[in-house]
Amino acid sequence: MQTIDVQPHATEARDPGAPITVLTTHGHRQESSLLDPFLDEIDTEGIVELHSDMVTVRAFDREAFALTRQGELALWPPLLGQEAAQVASVRGLRHTDWIFGSYREHAAPLLRGAELSQWMKTWKTHSSAGWNPHELHVGNWQIIIGAQTLHATGFAMAAKMQGRDDVAMACFGDGATSEGDVNEALVFASTFSAPAIFFCQNNGYAISEPVEVQAKYPLAQRALGFDIPSYRVDGNDILATLAAVRLAAERGRNGLGPTFIEAVTYRMGPHTTTDDPTRYRAAAESELWAERDPILRVERYLERQGVDLASVQQRAAERAATVTSSLRREVVALTPTDPIEMFDHLYTRPTARIA
Template sequence: MQVASAHACRGDDFLFPSYRELGVLVSRGAAPADLVLGWRGEVHGTFDPYDLHVATPQIIIGAQSLHAVGYAMGIQRDGGDQVAVAYFGDGATSQGDVNEAMVFASSFQAPVVFVCSNNQWAISEPVTVQSRFPIAGRAPAFGIPSLRIDGNDTIACAAAMRWAIENARSGAGPAFIEAVTYRMGPHTTSDDPTRYRDADEVELWRGRDPLTRLQTHLRRTGAWDDAFADEVAATGDRLAAGMREAALTARSRPPLEVLDDVYAEPHVGIDRQRERFAAYLGGFADEEV
């Protein structure tokens, strides 16, 4: 869903991802270092949002939906024809931010698309605990048309996104897509999904892997051959190698630099924080390392 939807957008459409949408960043031309340095905590942001037309990935669950709607309302006031896209997971739909964003989007007919990737499992409970009915059914209650699609079907995802983008760009207002997929692995590194999930269910979804399905389709249509397979593998290897290189060679900045680039201009509040932080760090000066 990430890759298909990003490719369905126009280059100047502005995308607002969460911390999970690395596929969106890759599709928009992010460098390998952009995918790892933020996770290392080395920098606040790894790319200029206006270069990729992608906002800095949001860590607060669902907050990017409000940012996307605000940007879309700005597009309206500027008289532009771009579209804003908000990405979030099934869990975020229980957050107030997502629901408030849909209220504003509907009320102002903002050119925004909401993309919900429903992977069916939180850390230890199924999505049915938080939503007894399909999540896509919530959007019409806000006056927003919606689709519920197979999130593991790349072609369906692209087609649905084209519909949603056209709806928003034409002035018809927001649209909502629920892409039903599946979380194959654990929710976090401390999670053990074998304690709460049936192995047969996991194997069923393993057979629906979107990469395998798309490759099978392309082979049947004659668009995938061994030479293309080698090209795909080589591209993936280069990306992975670049990410490893960026992570292994990253420089950990001096602690005080965490306050750099918080504001574009000098700010007295940051100056005071810098003084206090420097005094705190100075308290460790006599300790042995």
């Protein structure tokens, strides 16, 4: 049977626009009239700090992954490859701005100082909340895809009503953009002109579903339909992403309403420790993205600037080692729970099935 393409020009009619890059894969700094004003005060020392953040976050993530493989944690969704996007999302905001993320958002609680002994209880099945959101200004992570976009929008609406200049960021994935919750959040944020930042990490996949299955055009363009300004940035470029977050925060604080950012990145690891990505994606694709590694390009840049890279790496590795050894100590100290306890707070009386 012949298939008729009823929208032959759908793709051509839209300009996909390559993601904006400030720091190229080869470590060259490019000019961006849009983003450079938000990077003014970041000198080489500032970039060294961002590098250290990324190295620490990566090491933390790897250690948690290993702890899961060793039977110490129940599950882990790795962020490997997304360090630039995640670090930028945290460092581009003030501590008083709120972040509402998903299960993969480890940089926010880590960099905002979550107690590992409490946080890891969630990944060892002891509790469903890992920190006091009011201390960190980070909402507890969500497994319900996209739910946190509504939380962030509600928070942003409240901040506006109360006359505060805080912004609220929702961090979510490419797959989440297909959820009703996310679309409802966009409607509310737009119509109430809420100081919300929709920070979408397009890591290429929703578990095994490539992003192309969810959208035939850049995700950033979805926001335009809600009349929300939208920017598509290279999510493996910490400078571009940081600047975009600052731009969005500036807009929110100045009463200009919500902003959508699509940070184009790549999930270098599996979806979680229970997934095997070799079953649905080619090695060549992962190799291509390995070359776009967010940490590598900063190191190439620093080297070009004449910075003593070995000592920068050494300092970052020392900081990372302190974090990973605390992580291991706290996780091993938590005794495993009895699996039946997972039903403890579910019903007031056990149902027949649970009994």
